[in-house]
Amino acid sequence: MKTQLKIAIFVMVSLITLIGMTACTKKDSLEKVKLAEVTRSIFYTPQYVALEKGFFEDEGLDVELTTTWGGDKTMTTLLSDGADIALVGSETSIYVYAQGATDPVINFAQLTATDGTFLVSREKIDSFDWGMLKDSTFLGQRKGGMPQMVGEYVLKQHGIDPHSDLELIQNIDFGNIPNAFASGTGDFVQLFEPTASVFEKEGKGYIVASFGEESGHVPYTTFMAKKSYMDTNPEIVEKFVRALYKAQLWVEENSAAEIAKVVEPFFEDSDLETIEVVVDRYKSQGSFAKDMRLSKEGWENLQAIMDEAGELPEKSDYEDLVNTSIVENVMNE
Numbered sequence: 001m002k003t004q005l006k007i008a009i010f011v012m013v014s015l016i017t018l019i020g021m022t023a024c025t026k027k028d029s030l031e032k033v034k035l036a037e038v039t040r041s042i043f044y045t046p047q048y049v050a051l052e053k054g055f056f057e058d059e060g061l062d063v064e065l066t067t068t069w070g071g072d073k074t075m076t077t078l079l080s081d082g083a084d085i086a087l088v089g090s091e092t093s094i095y096v097y098a099q100g101a102t103d104p105v106i107n108f109a110q111l112t113a114t115d116g117t118f119l120v121s122r123e124k125i126d127s128f129d130w131g132m133l134k135d136s137t138f139l140g141q142r143k144g145g146m147p148q149m150v151g152e153y154v155l156k157q158h159g160i161d162p163h164s165d166l167e168l169i170q171n172i173d174f175g176n177i178p179n180a181f182a183s184g185t186g187d188f189v190q191l192f193e194p195t196a197s198v199f200e201k202e203g204k205g206y207i208v209a210s211f212g213e214e215s216g217h218v219p220y221t222t223f224m225a226k227k228s229y230m231d232t233n234p235e236i237v238e239k240f241v242r243a244l245y246k247a248q249l250w251v252e253e254n255s256a257a258e259i260a261k262v263v264e265p266f267f268e269d270s271d272l273e274t275i276e277v278v279v280d281r282y283k284s285q286g287s288f289a290k291d292m293r294l295s296k297e298g299w300e301n302l303q304a305i306m307d308e309a310g311e312l313p314e315k316s317d318y319e320d321l322v323n324t325s326i327v328e329n330v331m332n333e
Helices: 002-028 042-052 071-079 091-098 146-157 174-182 195-202 211-215 227-232 234-253 256-266 272-284 296-308 325-331
Strands: 031-037 061-067 085-088 105-112 117-121 137-139 167-169 188-192 206-210 221-226
Touching: 031 071, 031 234, 042 061, 042 105, 042 234, 042 256, 042 272, 061 234, 071 085, 071 091, 071 105, 071 221, 091 105, 091 296, 105 227, 105 234, 105 325, 117 146, 117 195, 117 211, 137 174, 146 188, 146 211, 146 296, 174 188, 174 195, 188 195, 195 206, 195 272, 206 211, 221 227, 221 234, 227 234, 234 325, 256 272
Parallel strands: 031 061, 031 085, 137 167, 137 188
Antiparallel strands: 085 221, 105 221, 117 188, 117 206
16 A cells, blocks of 8 residues: 555656646747836736737747836836837837937837726716816826826817916826825826726726727837847747737637636736726727737827827837838738
8 A cells, every 4th residue: 555655656746747847848948028018007908818828828939027117117128128028108119219219119019009098086076077177186197108198188189288277297106196196196187997997996086087088099009129129030029919919809809807807817906897897998998909000190190199298309200110010911811
């Protein structure tokens, strides 16, 4: 009996060791890609689906995700080779190009097609009107970033001058904006999800409008890399896009409930019900880009918004900073 037990234990240990060695060998054979995201948000659901469902591994990639919290920090990480690919607002590539970069940053795949922020009121409002923001204190986003520029663009569309008709606060660090509002700063705040829905659930604020619905389609968040990286690693970039495209299709074909279950591990501070509500909200307003090609029309709309906000350093040609050939190759397979 003891002999049989020893044999059984030996077999189990051997199998566990073999499985571990096989897993290590498989991971070691994958091509490593360092990916930096500008923030952690359900807005980027297809990216998390690609990670969680193993679509990157299926393409032979080991993607290491880092959250860098802010467009300026994300771009600095990319330019200093702390990341191979960045998920960030397209406006950052324009800023870099305007500074005379010899190795420009190229937008190669669009993840989101609308703004991802929501207007949150401190008090519950049954019948919201944008005119209610006049003479209020509005806690906005970082100056020069897409959220803030879209926010100002939408306010102007409703006849509100963000710099004279209200008190605009935009000197608070990106990661601290929710805490500032929760601590009592501002009558209204511009927030990403899931923070906006969490605040509503906790009674800290109430969602009254969507900046995404108000501003229309714009290449809000894209995957980008330095031209030198794309020239040196075209196969890696194509594999990366193929995995993302699989994720985009999966998100399009599945319910918010199923999607929420997959991305839940990336949002430990949010309950499954909240994640499902947010996913459904983004899906219904067309935030997840069904077509990952960044269109010329979208590029011009982006620059128009930047120009309206006084943040466009100079006009940048679509052909100089956008490469749609990889997405087109993948979509035509």
